[in-house]
Amino acid sequence: MSRITLVQVGMGTVGGETIAQVIANRNRWWVDFGLDVRIGAVIGRGGALVTTEPDGLADELLRGLVHSRRAGTALREAAAGHELVEAPEAIALLINQGPVIVMDAAAGEETAALDARALASGAGVVLSNKAPLALPRENPIGAELWASAGPRGHLRYEATCGAGLPVISTLRTLIDGGDAPVENTGALSGTLGAIFTDLGNGANFSEAVLAAKEKGFTEPDPRDDLSGLDVARKALILARTIERRVNLDEIAVENLVPEELRETSVAEFLARVSELDDEWSRRAETARAAGATLKYVATVPADGPIAVGVREVPTSSLLGALQGPENIVVMRTTRYHENPLTVVGPGAGAAVTAAGMTGDMLALGTLLMSRG
Ligand SMILES: NC(=O)c1ccc[n+]([C@@H]2O[C@H](COP(=O)([O-])OP(=O)(O)OC[C@H]3O[C@@H](n4cnc5c(N)ncnc54)[C@H](OP(=O)(O)O)[C@@H]3O)[C@@H](O)[C@H]2O)c1
Structure with missing residues (x-):
């Protein structure tokens, strides 16, 4: 199975653009990477909108939600007529259907526990949100996130530092190649x-x-x-x-x-x-x-x-x-x-930051696929 299911956390400046880039590039990723990327859930402060349909949330619905958020409408009102669930439940519903990647473009520490939980359940996590990675070392959630941030782990965070610039990936390449x-x-x-x-x-x-x-x-x-x-x-x-x-x-x-x-x-x-x-x-x-x-x-x-x-x-x-x-x-x-x-x-801006996230997502998606 080559399907990757994304869970988009936060639909603000970066999250909204990430959704737009996924919709715009999905066909290319299928042709070039063999990855069938769909958005299975969006999560806001008020809860999660999730579907287990094979194609994920419809493009039109997603565009409407992003548009509403930009106009200042919270997810709960924008998704009126659809049932919202708790954020962890959305991930639990999707994880049995194949590889899941949580795209954390929220702001603040609140999503750290969700990210850690997603990793523990086998999902990948991509962050533009810096706060979860800045938790104290003694905090078990922060420790779990960093334990997954190495080459073998399933957490990527390029967009947290320099937005779409290849800062973290360059540092990693240097270190992995034995440079100090x-x-x-x-x-x-x-x-x-x-x-x-x-x-x-x-x-x-x-x-x-x-x-x-x-x-x-x-x-x-x-x-x-x-x-x-x-x-x-x-x-x-x-x-x-x-x-x-x-x-x-x-x-x-x-x-x-x-x-x-x-x-x-x-x-x-x-x-x-x-x-x-x-x-x-x-x-x-x-x-x-x-x-x-x-x-x-x-x-x-x-x-x-x-x-x-x-x-x-x-x-x-x-x-x-x-x-x-x-x-x-x-x-x-x-x-x-x-x-x-x-x-x-x-080092900032919606388009380049979202591109940093989708780049991480493709690398992680390919890794998750190779691990079955
Ligand atoms: N903008 C940039 O150029 C840039 C560059 C690099 C990194 N970043 C980082 O990327 C993240 C997103 O930036 P942004 O500019 O898109 O911020 P933003 O426009 O303020 O959007 C943040 C989004 O996260 C949602 N959110 C906040 N707390 C949440 C929670 N606990 N659960 C679920 N959703 C939550 C917000 O929901 P509401 O709609 O309810 O407010 C909002 O949709 C930030 O951490 C920022 O530091 C941004």
Whole structure:
């Protein structure tokens, strides 16, 4: 049997696009990979819509659900007339019909238990959601997920770090081939990349933050980006990929939001963010005078402290030349020492992130098929 059944968790920006890419490319995957990919269930906060029909959920129904979610309608209302079940039940119903892959494009830790349960029942899991992989090592669910993240396991997570860029797969290929990572450095936030590019071009910090918000690069509350937590989670995922046994709280994180602006409303923060302008203009000017520019950088060595924060980077370096919301990961290893291996390109956006997930899904689907 060559049928792969997908369970789509989260139908937001990334999840909705993943569904669209599956519908658009299913025939190609059948011809090129011999994989008959169908979507058997979609899971939202309110429950799961599942079918055991051979073709999975109908394309028209799926498109309608994605459209409704984009218009702000929850799955429960959008799927009115269809019975919803609990999320684990949806997976249990499908798992007896052949290989299942859970596509976790939700946001937050809540889906971690579902992912672990799916793995335990023999399903594969593909993540763009970073939070489950950032759980403390002592948390049994996090430990289970990472135990499945190696070459023999059934969990893939390319899209958690650099969206569709081949960051995790490249690191894995290097390690599997016997190379030894020395240090990964990178700019891993499109939002902070855009802000520091504008700052380097002479904008005030507040202008740069507001411009990033206007272009849709930031979270609704830009402090979620400026806190550095998202970058810290990516640094943690990179660290664990190179087999470092670390937790999030061991990473030094430079929070760009001063304490007095952390608890205010979003509106008040946006009104007062200009209070930070002088300090940032001074830092940018100091860097410029030294032939450098400011970037929010993650530093993940094979040994020693892991940190994410603002660094002065030579303007002439690849990292220093990075523009706008692009991401970069510079991988220095024993073999790639003088000239490190560098992956650069767009590190966010629905199309590339969903493509990262479907790429993982195809590799995992092929593996699951070969294992019968
Ligand atoms: N956007 C990007 O460019 C990008 C790039 C790389 C990685 N990511 C990661 O990919 C994930 C999805 O990003 P996004 O931009 O698509 O976010 P989003 O638009 O906010 O969508 C998140 C979706 O997950 C659903 N969800 C949240 N908690 C859930 C739960 N416990 N069970 C089931 N569904 C749940 C939400 O449901 P509701 O409809 O009820 O809100 C929503 O549909 C995030 O973890 C993000 O960090 C995003």
